[in-house]
Amino acid sequence: MDARIRILVIVACFFPVLVESAVRHYKFDVVLKNTARLCSSKPIVTVNGKFPGPTLYAREDDTVIVKVTNHVKYNVSIHWHGVRQLRTGWSDGPAYITQCPIPTGKSYVYNFTVTGQRGTLLWHAHILWLRSTVHGAIVILPKRGVPYPFPKPQKEVVVVLAEWWKSDTEAVINEALKSGLAPNVSDAHTINGHPGPVSSCPSQGGFKLPVDTGKTYLLRLINAALNEELFFKIAGHTLTVVEVDATYVKPFKTDTILIAPGQTTNVLVSADKTAGKYMVAASPFMDAPIAVDNLTATATLHYSGTLDNSPTTLTPTPPKNATSVANSFINSLRALNSKQFPALVPQTIDHNLYFTVGLGINSCPSCKAGNGSPVVASINNVTFVMPTTALLQAHYFNISGVFTTDFPSKPPHVFNYSGTPPKNLQTMSGTKVFKLAYNSTVQLVLQDTGIISPENHPIHLHGFNFYAVGRGIGNYNPKTDPQNFNLVDPVERNTIGVPSGGWVAIRFRADNPGVWFLHCHLEVHTTWGLKMAFLVENGKGPNQSILPPPSDLPKC
Template sequence: MIEVKEATCRRLCSTKKILTVNGKFPGPVLQAHKVIRSTSMSITKAATASPVTGNMHGVKQPRNPWSDGPEYITQCPIQPGDQFKQTIIFSNEEGTIWWHAHNDWARATVHGAIFVYPTRGASYPFPKPHEQVQIILGQWWRRDVREVLEEFIRTGGAPNVSDVHTINGQPGDLYSCSKSETFKLLVDQNKTYLLRIVNAAMNTIFFYSIANHNLTVVGVDGSYTKPVTTDYMTISPGQTLDALLITNQQVGQYYMAARAYSSTLLIPDKLGCANRSSNNLHGFSFYIVGWGFGNFDKDKDPLNYNLIDPPLRNTVAVPISGWAAIRFHADNPGVWFLHCHLERHLTWGMNTVFIVKNGKNKKERLLPPPPRMPPC
């Protein structure tokens, strides 16, 4: 059972109450194995503090939008003291995805990773790692994040920036009252570690790197990809990366760092992203067949589409004053949310829905709604 409740949390020398799942921040890791056919798991969510909904980000939920989670899109919030049994239907996901609240700005602290391992008896498409490590990038405000949201809506301007960025819920060691709690990854020399990286930040695109080490990206958004080795990477809100770290340097201490993307540093990373918005489509993964700057030219730009080995993702980074082209098969009936995963953009209204109609066959039709949906 997943229970959303308030807990007291201390960061930056001050204490405040935050929403958590089962009293943890970040929340617990959910684990599953890739399945050959669709399979489901059920989670009972209880809201004991504030109304909440939950989204399994990257789980396609075939024919089951009822458990997708966006507030007032496919369900109403679970009210304090109430429960909702959410059925999670896995299909072809493999790698790292994540879960988070999907109402107001509750996901600032209500989030966690999902590890989807290979099918039982199968192996990874890369050397088996010595260890797997969760890396969740986030933001922290000294103020109650609900107050930040309310002020943002009231003034109509940009929201106050967070006081600090975090790795696994902790600020860096140079911040006040943080040195002893800063996340530290203890490793053995000459071993391979699989880093399961999630950008759970509300409004920040990150550059991420580890000093004196290369990282080999082997997966993105719940699917494996052609390996790319790089000394830094860019990751947008909502996106996940699977990266291999080989600890081949001298014994010592090396900084792991996440730095906010700046529009003054328009540098495409080695995965082809120079980005400023982060758009997530529920219910599907899609191929990113092209992107560019300026207005999209429907006659010229498609000539340069990558139709051979485009990346498969569920969240696409769109360049500043630019465009991205995606391609997917609309084979999942339901109402599916399309929105920017930068919360300020979503609050401003950067969202819509795709309505995919039922097909002719039984397996192309919506499943019936669960017997007890949260009331509005």
């Protein structure tokens, strides 16, 4: 059986259009891989020995079966980021939320159907900081015979943006937790696993994207970084945005893409030059006074017939605090909203929620970290405590004492969220969820608090897509701001950036029963507790209910 699966993996990875089966099998072996980047060598945790990991290919409505075997010392779980997992929460992947992690030497089979989705998503480890190296692309092709709603490209290329640490990332975050302070930033950014030339390692090359004059290429961009939003540019070339987070958008042209951790963006690039090498750049965006890795990852767009030693046309990258560039990109995003791909924005709302997201400081006289005042993060002043039994398991089997359903629908303390912080920065701790009836509609306003410092927060919701209907700077005004909401063609996403010192409003329909994680995709904030979960109850009958757990579900 394993040999047959391995053959299918090879076929699917390199010749996806030849695979006719509606069931795609993959085998993921989580292993240590010795690798060298930035003139340093260390073993890293990888899938099938690759960094980035293998690309999964499927078509809309295919069933995907992935057997994951853990060969490393860490417990492991894999999240299929953006896959809706309709009624199959057991395959969603966040450790201690929908499953217990896979122990060393054990395996678990993820089994899910990609229903009504097409485009680019990603998979990554969802435990500890392992997703720094355990990540890869998911490419969902349209149903056979269904064209793209944009000109067909001659070639498609997956481009994974990420961060690189010379140190073990588990050591980085453990040291930060001991100190109570922010962790060290990464040592470089990468494009498909390569940083490009850097001062500390002049011999390092970079990723090379060969192109032919006159052809059009679809770049499937993925931000797999742990803690940084990134700008993406190609010198001398215009990018046409056609999709974000596996949902089609009204095409628009730009020279700079903004992409947050967990987000994906598909762009068309026309090779309209006759020859030459052109710099491809990924650089950080952070408009708050927060330390970031300032190194720009570079690659080259290389026209056929151009000599390798030809000079590279460079491109200036935006300054890291280029808020206007970021806003220009975000404000250009609109759902395609065609007859075939309508924007089904909820027009009436059952749950009107207001969540503050940000940092705090908890007094802990007995703690060494932070001299007794470690930094924490919270949603509505609740710092989430990870359970030792998976929440979905506790919900399905009615195991008491694992969580409570009293997560607050609004901030317990009212203050000027984007202004002067309150004197009391203490948060409460708990494992709390918010309960939603099946098929109820939700409007959720996410407000940055600016405590300690205003900061961007890319928030990811598992199990659902949502519509970003509004956005602003300062404190959200429930009386006046909804008058400007876009309820016609707002962009549809699974990960949204809460602007520094501002707010964003999203809407979704709770039509997927289970327990679904909501958290900041800056891994440091998730570690500090900026996370919660929605519990969506079963509807009527088996087709609106959670499927039973698989027999090989890992045990805690």
